[in-house]
Amino acid sequence: MNDLFVYTLRLGDDALISAQRTAEWIAAAPQLEEDVALGNIGLDQLGQARSLLQYAGSLDGRTEDDLAYFRDEREFLNAQLCELPNGDFGFAMARLLYFATYQHLLYDELRSSADETLAGVAGKAVKEVAYHVDHAMQWVLRLGDGTEESHRRMQAGLDALWPYTAELFESDPLVQRLPVAVDPSTLHDAWLERVLAVIDESTCERPSSSYQHTGGRLGRHTEHMGYLLAELQHVARSHPGATW
Amino acid sequence: MDFQATIDADGRIEPRDAMPDGYRKTLIRQIAQHAHSEIIGMQPEGNWISRAPSLRRKAILMAKVQDEAGHGLYLYAAAETLGVDRADLLDLLHSGRQKYSSIFNYPTLTWADIGAIGWLVDGAAIVNQVPLCRCSYGPYARAMVRVCKEESFHQRQGFEILYTLCNGTPEQKAMAQDALDRWWWPSLMMFGPPDTASTHSEQSMAWGIKRHSNDELRQRFVDMTVPQADVLGLRVPDDGLVYEDGHYRFTEPDYTELYDVVKGNGPCNQQRLAHRVKAHEDGAWVREAAAAYAAKKEARAA
Numbered sequence: 001m002n003d004l005f006v007y008t009l010r011l012g013d014d015a016l017i018s019a020q021r022t023a024e025w026i027a028a029a030p031q032l033e034e035d036v037a038l039g040n041i042g043l044d045q046l047g048q049a050r051s052l053l054q055y056a057g058s059l060d061g062r063t064e065d066d067l068a069y070f071r072d073e074r075e076f077l078n079a080q081l082c083e084l085p086n087g088d089f090g091f092a093m094a095r096l097l098y099f100a101t102y103q104h105l106l107y108d109e110l111r112s113s114a115d116e117t118l119a120g121v122a123g124k125a126v127k128e129v130a131y132h133v134d135h136a137m138q139w140v141l142r143l144g145d146g147t148e149e150s151h152r153r154m155q156a157g158l159d160a161l162w163p164y165t166a167e168l169f170e171s172d173p174l175v176q177r178l179p180v181a182v183d184p185s186t187l188h189d190a191w192l193e194r195v196l197a198v199i200d201e202s203t204c205e206r207p208s209s210s211y212q213h214t215g216g217r218l219g220r221h222t223e224h225m226g227y228l229l230a231e232l233q234h235v236a237r238s239h240p241g242a243t244w
Numbered sequence: 245m246d247f248q249a250t251i252d253a254d255g256r257i258e259p260r261d262a263m264p265d266g267y268r269k270t271l272i273r274q275i276a277q278h279a280h281s282e283i284i285g286m287q288p289e290g291n292w293i294s295r296a297p298s299l300r301r302k303a304i305l306m307a308k309v310q311d312e313a314g315h316g317l318y319l320y321a322a323a324e325t326l327g328v329d330r331a332d333l334l335d336l337l338h339s340g341r342q343k344y345s346s347i348f349n350y351p352t353l354t355w356a357d358i359g360a361i362g363w364l365v366d367g368a369a370i371v372n373q374v375p376l377c378r379c380s381y382g383p384y385a386r387a388m389v390r391v392c393k394e395e396s397f398h399q400r401q402g403f404e405i406l407y408t409l410c411n412g413t414p415e416q417k418a419m420a421q422d423a424l425d426r427w428w429w430p431s432l433m434m435f436g437p438p439d440t441a442s443t444h445s446e447q448s449m450a451w452g453i454k455r456h457s458n459d460e461l462r463q464r465f466v467d468m469t470v471p472q473a474d475v476l477g478l479r480v481p482d483d484g485l486v487y488e489d490g491h492y493r494f495t496e497p498d499y500t501e502l503y504d505v506v507k508g509n510g511p512c513n514q515q516r517l518a519h520r521v522k523a524h525e526d527g528a529w530v531r532e533a534a535a536a537y538a539a540k541k542e543a544r545a546a
Contacts, residue, residue: 016299023293023302026309027286027519030527032317035286039310043303050299065298089530145540146533153529235297235355242413244297244355244405 003178005059012052013078019045044128051121069236074219081164093139094157100132102168105187115180144202162207256382259325276333279319280344288352322383349510356423362402364431371465380452410476425481433502435462
């Protein structure tokens, strides 16, 4: 498999699996405005996933749906952060803060990639993700500095997900040798600065866990991933060759 | 101009105009139930977002369910112009004192049901709602203009889902027929009881809230839908269906089922309400935090 294909899949799978989890909030959000907002965010993520999977597919003769519905778990290259089951709303906003801030920095760099397609996708996505960051930030502040209960829950969400953040910034030979890619390790300092500023303002404590999970970029996932894919893929796989 | 003169001249009543108590109460009930239907209706369709069989269909379905949340928002806003709070209306829904459309108490069992809901349920909703764009109460009428535009988009998308299935594999076609078989009768019941048994209709007609009788609208829906079923190559599950004098004569649905489902005895009544109440209760701490944070911010600014 060529490097560009694998790199594009990593980005596309992050977006697709995030969209799948975000969409689970629709019709279950704390208030109607939030059903609309999370619907928007999920749709943005899904739109990014489709552009990226279409591009990856074009590099090796497959469609976006071949890639989304007919790959097995070990072939998905998303970070584990994206696949963890939805917890409470504090958990959701912690994940969105961590992930969207990463995506924003990434897309902002990728805009100037020499690969025109990746640059184009990033140029559109960076505006969408700026809204996701803002939305997450507003909620982390409200929940962190709201009531005693919301503070406790926000802290729990920030802490629980912290050990899944380093994976987003892992460098490897592929990103180092692929000239059109952004090496995510170069984004970590800026990410840390932005995320910690929000956490500080929210009156929450900075998470301190030193253990960090890894493996998603190699197709090694959490136990939750198989169930997510079973749900996502089962109708398409029950009718191989069908058009929808 | 006083209330009756405005109604008689086919004018619009606006929030600050004087209006009879009964008019206000009828509108609050109707708009609230309409808003409740939008948000409960998110569940049967939301049920298929995670399993939509292509990414394109997934995106369309997510956007559709999101539209419904938006419809709920502007309908609650229209109800609030009559002096009630969204929070109070939600309490009435959650405690079972206000209803929502009974159609959403049926389960979505296959992907074809997403097509059938768009085609039949949104189709019936459009027939019901287009006349509401001329409703005598201004904010409701204006909300309905926007809702109807989006609903007709949804209806075409639903038809297109079924069209694709009907031109696909034999299993897909059978899935589409099964969905039509299950959704046909509940869709006919969406127009309410027959005119001879409708309790609110007469006064609502006089007030310009309702423009056509239940049976007129039901006939309009059947006349519109049967030729579309022919295009799909699906059979409407009614042996009594015949075309005469420019209309399709059809068998009336079994209204005892409608009354039963309205009373709470449908396949998903408890599930839908329990899901809604759970989402609301699970979100209570979030809403409280938002209020507390806003109060703190205000205090700091002062």
